[in-house]
Amino acid sequence: MGSGLASKYSVRWRESRASCHVSWSTIGLATFPREVEMASDDAEKIRVKREMEDNESENQSGSGKPPGMETPRRKKEEDIVEIPVWKRAFQRSAVWPDKDEFLDVIYWMQQALALIVGLLCGVLPLKGFLGFAAYGATSCLAVFWYSTNFQDVDLDDTFGDKTTVLKEGFPSSLATFLVTWIMVYTALHAF
Numbered sequence: 001m002g003s004g005l006a007s008k009y010s011v012r013w014r015e016s017r018a019s020c021h022v023s024w025s026t027i028g029l030a031t032f033p034r035e036v037e038m039a040s041d042d043a044e045k046i047r048v049k050r051e052m053e054d055n056e057s058e059n060q061s062g063s064g065k066p067p068g069m070e071t072p073r074r075k076k077e078e079d080i081v082e083i084p085v086w087k088r089a090f091q092r093s094a095v096w097p098d099k100d101e102f103l104d105v106i107y108w109m110q111q112a113l114a115l116i117v118g119l120l121c122g123v124l125p126l127k128g129f130l131g132f133a134a135y136g137a138t139s140c141l142a143v144f145w146y147s148t149n150f151q152d153v154d155l156d157d158t159f160g161d162k163t164t165v166l167k168e169g170f171p172s173s174l175a176t177f178l179v180t181w182i183m184v185y186t187a188l189h190a191f
Contacts, residue, residue, distance in 0.1 A: 093152045102153065106143055107169035113142055114177035121177075122184025135177045140166055 088094035089105045096102040117138050121131040147153050147165050155162045 092150060096151070096153065099158055102151070102158075103165070103168045106147070106165055107173075109146065110139060110143065110169040110173035111176055113139055114173040115180055118177045118180025119184055121181045123188065125185065125189050126181075131181055135174070135181075139170065139173065143168075 082097075083091070083094070085101050085105065088096065088101075089109075114135070117135045121134060126134065143166055144162070147155060153165075155165055159165060
């Protein structure tokens with residue numbers, strides 16, 4: 001089975017451990033400590049570390065296979081470590097297993113954006129429709145860009161249509177924008 005696996009993935013054993021490391025890491029069989037350092041996020045580091053420990057225990061039991069030739073074990077449910085929502089919010093192209101968590105991130109992003117645009121509209125003496133238009137355009141464009149370009153979420157497949165994400169938290173963030181805009185404008189320009 002070991003030679004079949006090697007020919008299947010066309011892995012060539014070279015004298016250098018680094019070359020074996022690169023070729024085995026490309027097919028997902030982590031066996032060397034450098035793999036842990038090279039992992040990009042916490043969940044990947046934990047998964048690689050567990051696989052290394054399992055591989056070491058199999059090697060100690062005398063499986064007879066060279067390092068890296070062990071068959072990968074299946075992931076158990078306790079092996080999957082979930083990245084916190086706030087880390088995924090700032091991670092490009094993050095995986096969102098629960099779409100409600102993604103909508104929560106959109107909600108809080110709308111709130112933060114409402115505060116910032118409200119401050120800007122209050123500092124700049126904007127009045128009337130121009131302030132509303134500035135907030136509406138900024139809010140819709142920022143949410144749409146974040147969802148489609150930064151997070152690479154297919155809005156039609158995930159939510160049914162694009163407007164679901166744009167509507168998430170819009171009424172309450174509009175209230176936050178109005179309160180901030182009115183208070184800052186009144187404090188700076190009314191007296």
